[in-house]
Structures are given as C-alpha cells and as structure tokens.
Amino acid sequence: MATAQVISISQPEVSAPPESCMICTEELWKTYDMGSEQQVHALRGVNLRIERNEYVAIMGPS
Secondary structure: OOOOOOOOOOOOOOOOOOOOOOEEEEEEEEEEEOOOOOEEEEEEEEEEEEOOOOOOOOOOOO
C-alpha cells in the first residue's frame, strides 16, 4: 500500500525598500522601422516610476 507524503510549501516574504519602485524606466525609447528610411518614434526619453499599490493606465492611438 502506498502512503502519501504531505509537503508544505510557503512563499517567501518579499519586501522592497521604500526608495525602490515596482516598474521604473529612465530615458526609454522605442522606434519602429516602417520600411525604407521611414521610422516612427513611439517613445522618446520616457521616465516612468510606478510604486507598489499604484494603479496605472496608459492609453494612446493604436
């Protein structure tokens, strides 16, 4: 007869230092190449800081 073994797995507690952020960017750039010699600069030098427990929505044309 087989016996079952119970294994308890706990998640480690994670805490970020108060000066850190969840998502941070500095000077973020995104450029799309649209064929021969045409580029679309979607982002130019974006700085973004999202702290823990903040809600953010980013919207724009698609």
